[in-house]
Amino acid sequence: xxxxxxxxxxxxxxxxxxxxxxxxxxxxxxxxxxxxxxxxxxxxxxxxxxxxxxxxxxxxxxxxxxxxxxxxxxxxxxxxxxxxxxxxxxxxxxxxxxxxxxxxxxxxxxxxxxxxxxxxxxxxxxxxxxxxxxxxxxxxxxxxxxxxxxxxxxxxxxxxxxxxxxxxxxxxxxxxxxxxxxxxxxxxxxxxxxxxxxxxxxxxxxxxxxxxxxxxxxxxxxxxxxxxxxxxxxxxxxxxxxxxxxxxxxxxxxxxxxxxxxxxxxxxxxxxxxxxxxxxxxxxxxxxxxxxxxxxxxxxxxxxxxxxxxxxxxxxxxxxxxxxxxxxxxxxxxxxxxxxxxxxxxxxxxxxxxxxxxxxxxxxxxxxxxxxxxxxxxxxxxxxxxxxxxxxxxxxxxxxxxxxxxxxxxxxxxxxxxxxxxxxxxxxxxxxxxxx
Amino acid sequence: xxxxxxxxxxxxxxxxxxxxxxxxxxxxxxxxxxxxxxxxxxxxxxxxxxxxxxxxxxxxxxxxxxxxxxxxxxxxxxxxxxxxxxxxxxxxxxxxxxxxxxxxxxxxxxxxxxxxxxxxxxxxxxxxxxxxxxxxxxxxxxxxxxxxxxxxxxxxxxxxxxxxxxxxxxxxxxxxxxxxxxxxxxxxxxxxxxxxxxxxxxxxxxxxxxxxxxxxxxxxxxxxxxxxxxxxxxxxxxxxxxxxxxxxxxxxxxxxxxxxxxxxxxxxxxxxxxxxxxxxxxxxxxxxxxxxxxxxxxxxxxxxxxxxxxxxxxxxxxxxxxxxxxxxxxxxxxxxxxxxxxxxxxxxxxxxxxxxxxxxxxxxxxxxxxxxxxxxxxxxxxxxxxxxxxxxxxxxxxxxxxxxxxxxxxxxxxxxxxxxxxxxxxxxxxxxxxxx
Numbered sequence: 033x034x035x036x037x038x039x040x041x042x043x044x045x046x047x048x049x050x051x052x053x054x055x056x057x058x059x060x061x062x063x064x065x066x067x068x069x070x071x072x073x074x075x076x077x078x079x080x081x082x083x084x085x086x087x088x089x090x091x092x093x094x095x096x097x098x099x100x101x102x103x104x105x106x107x108x109x110x111x112x113x114x115x116x117x118x119x120x121x122x123x124x125x126x127x128x129x130x131x132x133x134x135x136x137x138x139x140x141x142x143x144x145x146x147x148x149x150x151x152x153x154x155x156x157x158x159x160x161x162x163x164x165x166x167x168x169x170x171x172x173x174x175x176x177x178x179x180x181x182x183x184x185x186x187x188x189x190x191x192x193x194x195x196x197x198x199x200x201x202x203x204x205x206x207x208x209x210x211x212x213x214x215x216x217x218x219x220x221x222x223x224x225x226x227x228x229x230x231x232x233x234x235x236x237x238x239x240x241x242x243x244x245x246x247x248x249x250x251x252x253x254x255x256x257x258x259x260x261x262x263x264x265x266x267x268x269x270x271x272x273x274x275x276x277x278x279x280x281x282x283x284x285x286x287x288x289x290x291x292x293x294x295x296x297x298x299x300x301x302x303x304x305x306x307x308x309x310x311x312x313x314x315x316x317x318x319x320x321x322x323x324x325x326x327x328x329x330x331x332x333x334x335x336x337x338x339x340x341x342x343x344x345x346x347x348x349x350x351x352x353x354x355x356x357x358x359x360x361x362x363x364x365x366x367x368x369x370x371x372x373x374x375x376x377x378x379x380x381x382x383x384x385x386x387x388x389x390x391x392x393x394x395x396x397x398x399x400x401x402x403x404x405x406x407x408x409x410x411x412x413x414x415x416x417x418x419x420x421x422x423x424x425x426x427x428x429x430x431x432x433x434x435x436x437x438x439x440x441x442x443x444x445x446x447x448x449x450x451x452x453x454x455x456x457x458x459x460x461x462x463x464x465x466x467x468x
Numbered sequence: 469x470x471x472x473x474x475x476x477x478x479x480x481x482x483x484x485x486x487x488x489x490x491x492x493x494x495x496x497x498x499x500x501x502x503x504x505x506x507x508x509x510x511x512x513x514x515x516x517x518x519x520x521x522x523x524x525x526x527x528x529x530x531x532x533x534x535x536x537x538x539x540x541x542x543x544x545x546x547x548x549x550x551x552x553x554x555x556x557x558x559x560x561x562x563x564x565x566x567x568x569x570x571x572x573x574x575x576x577x578x579x580x581x582x583x584x585x586x587x588x589x590x591x592x593x594x595x596x597x598x599x600x601x602x603x604x605x606x607x608x609x610x611x612x613x614x615x616x617x618x619x620x621x622x623x624x625x626x627x628x629x630x631x632x633x634x635x636x637x638x639x640x641x642x643x644x645x646x647x648x649x650x651x652x653x654x655x656x657x658x659x660x661x662x663x664x665x666x667x668x669x670x671x672x673x674x675x676x677x678x679x680x681x682x683x684x685x686x687x688x689x690x691x692x693x694x695x696x697x698x699x700x701x702x703x704x705x706x707x708x709x710x711x712x713x714x715x716x717x718x719x720x721x722x723x724x725x726x727x728x729x730x731x732x733x734x735x736x737x738x739x740x741x742x743x744x745x746x747x748x749x750x751x752x753x754x755x756x757x758x759x760x761x762x763x764x765x766x767x768x769x770x771x772x773x774x775x776x777x778x779x780x781x782x783x784x785x786x787x788x789x790x791x792x793x794x795x796x797x798x799x800x801x802x803x804x805x806x807x808x809x810x811x812x813x814x815x816x817x818x819x820x821x822x823x824x825x826x827x828x829x830x831x832x833x834x835x836x837x838x839x840x841x842x843x844x845x846x847x848x849x850x851x852x853x854x855x856x857x858x859x860x861x862x863x864x865x866x867x868x869x870x871x872x873x874x875x876x877x878x879x880x881x882x883x884x885x886x887x888x889x890x891x892x893x894x895x896x897x898x899x900x901x902x903x904x
Contacts, residue, residue, distance in 0.1 A: 052867070072665020072666065072696060073665055099864035101867045130865055132863050132864070150659075151659035151860065152659075152864065154660060154663040155662065155663040160664065163619070163621055170620060171610075183599070183603045184603050185602070186893070186894060189625070189649075189674070189897075192903050192904075203640070204638050204640050204649070206638070206902060207676070207900075220894065220895055223586075223587035223588075224590060224894060225508070226490070226508075227508065227591040227595075227596060228596065228599070229473075229508020229509055230508065235672060236622070240643070250626070250642075260488075260508060261488045420904075421903075421904035422904075424588065426564075427566060427568050428535040428568070428570055428588065429490040429535045429536055429537035429564055429566055431537045431564065458621045458623065458656065459623065461625075461626045463643055466626055466647055468857035468858075
């Protein structure tokens with residue numbers, strides 16, 4: 033008898049197998065007990081028929097409780113009508129019988145209760161599916177970048193200063209001094225792309241934001257590529273290719289998970305097949321005003337604007353070349369000859385997911401000229417001596433280079449089609465949540 | 469003319485190509501200038517022959533400085549005697565001429581200076597090779613676990629309590645409370661393996677250790693698999709298979725990097741081909757005493773002991789089943805019937821690298837019985853209410869499970885054969901080092 037996984041049942045119809053797992057639900061109809069079983073790889077129905085098992089096995093079946101662990105032996109069969117597989121049970125060996133009532137039942141629970149029970153909530157079908165999708169989103173992107181010759185090089189968590197200003201930083205006692213948790217490893221990645229050409233990091237970033245929206249976590253993961261010798265438009269092409277590859281990878285590996293979440297695949301498939309839509313920032317403002325927004329040139333897009341711009345789109349929307357006044361110091365200027373308030377733009381872009389799912393990538397071409405960068409840092413009143421090393425990169429073989437950040441949770445939220453970002457990370461950390 | 473990478477020169481002999489990169493050294497012999505070029509993908513020699521280029525190109529070549537960035541056009545040729553490829557230059561376009569002297573020269577620099585210039589030191593051949601190896605070590609392990617159906621699920625950085633006691637923790641101001649930076653995500657992984665079967669995390673861990681040895685970092689990366697339904701010996705087999713797979717992957721992708729570091733491949737190849745050596749802890753103590761150590765039963769192996777036990781070995785050495793008294797609370801007991809001081813052991817193991825490179829993996833079977841675990845936690849005087857959720861995992865379908873932690877920097881140190889761990893992470897963080 034082979035020990036197998038539920039995920040492999042389709043290849044084992046008619047075979048006698050052994051499965052180890054947990055009971056996630058029980059239904060009985062007199063002489064038949066239907067056990068809903070999960071084993072980490074998938075979910076199945078195990079059928080115990082009193083007429084075809086010995087009395088001890090039948091008794092064991094009737095004594096099982098929700099979330100008990102067990103070993104099952106039986107024959108794999110295909111459901112007569114559906115593309116589903118079941119186990120016709122011949123023997124049951126309990127591993128541990130759960131004697132207490134499983135806290136997560138069929139009734140509706142509030143989000144706080146579920147987050148407090150996150151260690152058990154993870155076992156539910158929807159959470160299982162979302163977090164498996166997260167895995168394939170991550171590995172799909174890694175697959176793309178690794179195949180293209182990128183080197184993953186982690187940026188440090190402990191930093192002496194901040195990349196984007198000192199607000200929203202978490203402070204740590206670091207022996208006899210202060211350190212800050214990284215908000216973004218970009219400056220380090222710029223140093224590394226000058227040594228390795230194409231690099232990325234994939235690590236947690238931290239933001240002590242007091243936002244309580246469904247899009248904010250204090251600890252979130254991002255994958256940040258940084259590439260030497262390319263310009264902004266080339267970077268946007270890479271972003272588009274990476275998204276398409278990731279989606280192909282996810283659809284190849286996790287169709288069952290998408291089906292379980294009842295994800296409508298239209299926008300994922302359209303995104304693979306069609307070009308991404310590009311708006312100049314200035315065009316986006318005009319379009320938003322047409323659609324009823326009160327946004328003015330020079331303002332950041334609000335969450336409502338993001339929805340307004342993408343709700344009808346089945347492919348991501350790029351908004352590029354924003355006013356310098358609302359962007360950080362390190363972005364390279366858009367090459368207009370005459371700067372005016374309307375024309376002092378930078379070579380950056382946000383990628384917005386279709387259907388109002390919001391920003392999934394943000395990136396820019398970096399300023400590579402020493403004098404221009406120095407002036408921008410002085411204008412931003414940054415403590416220059418902390419950035420000596422960063423400026424030095426422009427003294428020794430500065431080259432055009434671009435980078436962007438892929439928000440893993442935001443991307444997973446879109447791919448999975450779930451409402452709240454807290455479901456896209458195993459143990460979410462928010463302003464009021466640090467347990468379990 | 470195609471734009472190419474130095475890494476691909478072997479496929480382009482005789483072709484006219486364009487390469488973008490940096491000058492890392494210059495040598496001149498009158499009418500020929502030899503430019504040592506790096507482009508992130510590799511290193512090559514570019515030959516500018518005054519007789520075969522126009523006067524402007526020749527003048528440009530003679531004005532280049534170390535770490536200037538440039539675009540080169542030329543023909544790829546194979547070195548007459550070696551398996552090396554060169555570029556016969558026809559045109560040079562400088563991107564940025566480095567006007568200052570590159571701080572890292574040929575003379576010996578102290579480690580502090582090099583760490584302060586880490587953003588530039590990364591460009592040196594040895595650092596480039598070590599960190600590329602790090603990438604392939606990581607992706608080699610990920611390749612193994614992903615192919616085996618594991619799901620990567622990140623554990624949180626912010627934790628309300630400590631897994632292994634509160635010493636050596638970094639404390640963070642988390643809004644109106646304190647949080648601690650994770651030392652290890654094991655407890656969370658245990659929760660997740662009950663939902664997903666086979667999981668791992670790959671993330672930074674933190675330890676506020678005041679150790680200044682060449683094996684300690686305050687921020688280090690580890691890959692931690694956790695697997696439901698297996699016992700300790702099965703876990704050791706997985707560890708061995710994972711190491712072998714990673715080494716095959718590294719040798720497939722990074723032979724040039726190993727050659728550049730002049731890494732003797734004997735122990736890497738032996739480790740792929742031969743079984744790993746197993747010692748019971750008690751046997752290891754006897755063996756160490758034979759070899760001259762003063763270690764006694766009940767003591768932890770010191771760094772010297774690790775060297776003594778592995779210096780002559782070309783394969784890793786496992787030391788397993790240690791006394792409970794020197795191990796954390798969560799390890800499952802070794803199934804002896806009569807416990808004595810000599811026999812109260814746990815199902816754990818350290819994997820030591822060959823040739824004295826020290827511990828590369830540590831793992832154990834976890835206690836899965838509620839009452840036994842509760843007693844162990846009480847004996848360790850842990851604040852039980854902080855671990856309610858962890859204990860709850862033993863109430864709802866507890867199963868045998870094991871996990872282990874692969875230290876990415878320690879593994880890379882062994883694979884690369886470098887002395888100090890600070891060279892195995894892009895921007896090392898140590899007690900006295902948090903910049904750049």
